[in-house]
Amino acid sequence: MKKKNLFTAITAGTLALTISFTGLTNGQQNTASAESQTTSNNEVHKSTAITMVASSKATKISGKYKTTAALNMRTSAKTTSKVLLTAKKGAVVKASYKKKVNGTTWYKVSYNGKTGWMSSAYLKKYKKVSKVSNSATGSDIINAGRKYLGVPYVWGGTSPSGFDCSGFTQYAYKQAGQGSIPRNSRAQRAAAAYTSNPQVGDLIFFSANPGGDYITHVGLYAGNGQVLHAAGNKVQYQSIANGSYWGPRIISYGTFR
Template sequence: MFDVHHWQQLKTGLLMVLSLGLFVVGFGVSAHAATTATIVSQSSMTPTTYVRKAATGWTYNLDTSGSTVTFGAKSHYLANYPSTTWEATKKMTLKKNGANYLYYYISNVGNTVHGWILHGYLKAGATTATVVGMAKKELGKPYSYGGNGPSAFDCSGLTTYVYKNAADKTLPRTAQAQYNTYAHVSSSNLKQGDLAFFGGSTSSISHVGIYVGDGKMIDAQNYGVITEAISAPWWHLVGYARPMSLS
């Protein structure tokens, strides 16, 4: 005897399986479909440092063919780089779905992480961690009068080198000029990355170091690039200055 109820259950089950199969196939196609855009303009740019403005952005690999760009895989998630200073060296305006979007090509200081990212995820600046980290990388290198790095330094050569390479910030070359140029800060407002100046007076600055916290600085002196106390008896502290605000 033909069981109508059983047939209805079987038909309903088959329809559900077919529907699920179509959904999975459709989802797979859309999930893996490459996103393309049209290049409106592209150019190199003066290297500029940025920090993350939002932690939700991703960098992408972009493949270019003529005026068409294909978005490759996501490569790096900004949430994983809270203390990284990024350097943008190229920019590209892309048209997607009738709207224009500006992308920057960015890399970290060591150039180990890089990719294209929507510029709105970034803001101009540098991080304390990058500046202090760069200074620490120079520890142990010898002192050389007039040394600009990267193999040897004098005191202002070190501060100039660190800020240029960590933050794209060009400092004046001498300790006196650095003291004269930037806003002075009090010891109660001192932050890592600030410069500490020493000498006979405000008009006779003879030494400079980078404050790294806990009353210590990294500086280039006769024993090379070392970490030492700002209060060391062989230095006469004149004051502090802040070349730039760090995140």
């Protein structure tokens, strides 16, 4: 073979090999790219699945719950979220949803004009007090209570041998045939409906100091600017008029009518 023809053959062979290897490299790159994309898509799908498993869906519920301690209402179901308000122990909240996050059950609740999330660890199902009968009048309650005028005040007392304030109101309601009301003053406040127009036999709630908002005492509204209650050292009538000791300490009135 002549030199010129030999050189031409070698050049053509080299070019063919180059084209062949170049095509193979491109194919490998395309395959790697496809595998990379598939892997990426799989990772996205896995990530999405993990997220869906970790995020519990809220379940719709209905009911009232009472706080067993002072409890924060938060913007979302986690302890690091913003606090909307702090409900006092014994507050009754209305629940609409629940969900579990990282092993903790949360309730979406409404309270005091706001809606947020509270931990179920400090909530218990609220049992409504048996409905007070309307067969008797407020006067019947006062008449039942005044039978015990002069009975000594006894801390924790719930009988005619001695009454404390809420023990007296509870006993008077029961004796008047009005049904059962809770034992202590704050529980009575939570169970009764608010009223700005008290009637004879309704409850009056007081603070320890003028203008206070923490309930420490309860009595029966007796009409004519008076309260019938276990206070001081005995069951007695006292004034709630302006300028009296008790008047400035009134927080609110409650009724079971």
